Amino acid sequence: MKKAFFFITLLLGVIFVWTISVDGYKGISQEKFTDYLASIFFIDSATEASLRQTFHEAKEKNDKVKVLIVPGHDDISWGTDFRGVKEADLTVALGEELHGLFKENSLFEVKISRTSAGHDKELDLYIEGNKQGILDFMKVQKSKMGELIDSGKIVFKIVVEHATSTSRTIQRLYGINKWANENGYDLVIHIHFNDYAGRKKSATGKYSGFSVYVPEGNFSNAKGSRAVGESIFKRLRGLYPVSNFPNEGAGIIEDQELIGVGAYNTLDGAGILIEYDYIYEPILVDRKIRNEAISDYALQTYLGVMDFFEPSRINSDMATAYLPYEWNRNLFEGTRDPDVLSLQAALMREGVYPPAGFSRNDCPLTGAFGPCTERAVKAFQKKYNLEPVGQVGPKTRAKLNKIYGI
Ligand SMILES: [Zn+2]
Numbered sequence: 295m296k297k298a299f300f301f302i303t304l305l306l307g308v309i310f311v312w313t314i315s316v317d318g319y320k321g322i323s324q325e326k327f328t329d330y331l332a333s334i335f336f337i338d339s340a341t342e343a344s345l346r347q348t349f350h351e352a353k354e355k356n357d358k359v360k361v362l363i364v365p366g367h368d369d370i371s372w373g374t375d376f377r378g379v380k381e382a383d384l385t386v387a388l389g390e391e392l393h394g395l396f397k398e399n400s401l402f403e404v405k406i407s408r409t410s411a412g413h414d415k416e417l418d419l420y421i422e423g424n425k426q427g428i429l430d431f432m433k434v435q436k437s438k439m440g441e442l443i444d445s446g447k448i449v450f451k452i453v454v455e456h457a458t459s460t461s462r463t464i465q466r467l468y469g470i471n472k473w474a475n476e477n478g479y480d481l482v483i484h485i486h487f488n489d490y491a492g493r494k495k496s497a498t499g500k501y502s503g504f505s506v507y508v509p510e511g512n513f514s515n516a517k518g519s520r521a522v523g524e525s526i527f528k529r530l531r532g533l534y535p536v537s538n539f540p541n542e543g544a545g546i547i548e549d550q551e552l553i554g555v556g557a558y559n560t561l562d563g564a565g566i567l568i569e570y571d572y573i574y575e576p577i578l579v580d581r582k583i584r585n586e587a588i589s590d591y592a593l594q595t596y597l598g599v600m601d602f603f604e605p606s607r608i609n610s611d612m613a614t615a616y617l618p619y620e621w622n623r624n625l626f627e628g629t630r631d632p633d634v635l636s637l638q639a640a641l642m643r644e645g646v647y648p649p650a651g652f653s654r655n656d657c658p659l660t661g662a663f664g665p666c667t668e669r670a671v672k673a674f675q676k677k678y679n680l681e682p683v684g685q686v687g688p689k690t691r692a693k694l695n696k697i698y699g700i
Pocket of ligand 1: 366367373374485486487
């Protein structure tokens with residue numbers, strides 16, 4: 295992939311708001327600035343065409359598409375947490391699964407910035423050994439942007455305000471971008487779990503769902519990032535609710551201040567930051583269910599990337615880590631188990647989950663058998679001429695195993 299960034303001077307503008315940056319969950323406050331007019335200030339460094347060309351070359355010339363996976367946060371600064379479960383542990387578990395999926399595909403060269411064993415040594419050495427270089431890189435990029443602001447050529451819009459990061463994290467994230475540029479990475483995927491400021495620490499919050507962040511349209515990597523982000527979004531949307539946090543409702547959010555996706559135009563490759571479900575959501579509370587969910591998030595993300603590269607191979611069937619599945623026991627109200635998670639996924643594929651009249655935010659996949667599942671089981675039973683009792687007994691189980699069994 296090409297390195298490029300030059301500024302085209304010119305064009306419109308109004309205000310630019312300097313914010314300190316950012317990688318975590320967002321604050322509750324919303325600020326909207328004057329609408330800006332999109333304009334191109336940077337030469338494209340990652341477009342749909344350039345990414346597909348790289349993939350094509352990987353196939354034809356034994357080249358590789360280079361993917362960097364960045365599990366958000368670390369042991370020192372673990373992001374958000376809920377009842378003892380830390381975001382940094384979830385992001386690393388998901389990152390490792392995603393890494394494994396890319397690794398199996400010989401068209402990709404994949405690296406993960408952190409595993410459960412700690413930070414990647416090569417990246418760590420780079421960041422430690424290049425402190426000044428990274429600072430200079432930040433400074434140069436910011437001042438380029440500053441020039442654009444001073445001359446009134448760029449406008450900034452905050453869609454969702456993010457939590458600020460420590461200077462250590464900021465430097466690390468810019469360091470990762472600089473390193474990814476120098477090493478020709480085509481795609482950088484940042485993994486986070488959602489949360490918002492103002493939630494009581496041990497209490498379940500009021501929002502649910504995922505969001506996909508991509509760089510704002512002016513940036514050199516915007517076009518390619520947006521296209522890949524949309525593919526991932528479509529896969530996730532097949533199973534999970536879109537975040538109902540104000541201004542995240544579109545599901546794909548263009549952002550200028552997230553370092554991970556290339557704030558100040560610091561990333562040449564495509565950059566995507568995914569906030570998977572909110573940390574307190576039922577699907578993430580129980581360890582066994584959570585592990586299944588994490589496998590599926592990784593699968594959907596991987597399939598989303600593959601959909602982008604090979605659109606002709608998109609299969610309309612809902613692929614998920616939850617299916618096929620073999621059910622071996624009765625399920626009823628109150629059961630909380632991976633059995634129920636797979637049941638819900640099967641009901642979803644049948645088109646009866648969430649039940650009629652309910653949204654995915656009302657009735658998400660949870661692994662817990664509650665009123666949503668009961669309604670959906672009844673609908674399934676009606677569909678197959680079984681007695682609509684709202685529980686999974688031997689007959690319903692036999693039907694499920696027949697359609698979705700291993
Ligand atoms: Zn985070």
